[in-house]
Amino acid sequence: MKPCIYFEPKIKNDNFEGARLRKNIKNALEINNISYSKAIIDTYDIIHFISIDDELKINDALESNIPVIFSALYCESDECARTSLKSQPTSLSQKAVRVLNKVDCVLVSDTISKKFLINNGIKTKIEIVTPGVNLSRFEKHNDFKEDIFYSYYQVDKNKKFIVSISTSDDKNVNKKMSFIAKHCPDILFFHFSPINKNSLTTSFWKDIPSNLKICPLINSELYCSMMKNAFAYLSIDNNYHSPLLLLEVMASKTPIIALSPLQMNEEYLEASKAYVGKNEEEICKIINQLNNNELEYKNDDEYKFAKNNSIEVLGKQLINVYEKIIREKKQ
DSSP states (O other): OOEEEEOOOSSOOTTSHHHHHHHHHHHHHHHTTOOOBOOTTSOOSEEEEOOGGGHHHHHHHHHTTOOEEEEOSSOTTOTTTOOBOSSOTTSBOHHHHHHHTTSSEEEESSHHHHHHHHHTTOOSOEEEOOOOOOGGGGOOOOOGGGGHHHHHHTOOTTSOEEEEEOSSOOHHHHHHHHHHHHTOTTSEEEEEOOOOGGGSOHHHHHHOOTTEEEEOOOOHHHHHHHHHHOSEEEEOOTTSOOHHHHHHHHHTTOOEEEESOOGGGHHHHHHTTOEEESSHHHHHHHHHHHHTTOSOOOHHHHHHHHHTTOHHHHHHHHHHHHHHHHHHHHO
């Protein structure tokens, strides 16, 4: 069996989730001694896609009677690999429905995602497969690379900071971050999103607290350094599904604080034993309690869940699905 793993983002940047998922899939296959192809013109037994923008290539594969696998709802922070609508994350575009209903098998990360696709009219076979996480990337080794986040953003190493990542430049999310930062003055906050400064009013920038930094998405090295050193991760934009990101937070043993309703991230956040607040005021209370050592850290619960979703586990699950779909296609 030889699969082809195809994903070529229009924007070449390795911090995008699609590129990270593709890397996880490749590493998972390598660990299991499965050779794969990256070139669509090569010879292979099955092909695995990540983006609905590859519909024409998907059509070509199906016309050649090659089994087609598609990973859906793993990378909703990535413009090149998202499956749900950016403007309406609780629904799929007509293009997404069309693409997912023509492939041989759709992969999702959890039962909530599976129900979401079914409710949106997906009739294709759906299998639950972890996005995987490379645990070694987020282990601390006390080398200079682990501190590059501090030097890049000129942050004192003794300063506690909390990070959050949003899938869009949402005014409401930015306002929530501003409120939380104002009420937790001892903590530095970094909020990463595809920034469009024109969408934020002058008054917003004028009133933004000094301990909140709204930044564009960052590259892989800075991302790993950030996760290893963050005091906590704040999941505040739960309209979107990003299981890949949440697993990487858990692998770094960084506490997760989440604003409810958890919606599509519910299974992963509950498994990680995340601290959950019903509103911004409760989030501030949780942060201050953690800062004052009044709450118990749940690092072991987080890491255990990440370990159960490692790239080694991903490899075994992928091989089972690939072999199953190849057999069914031949029948």
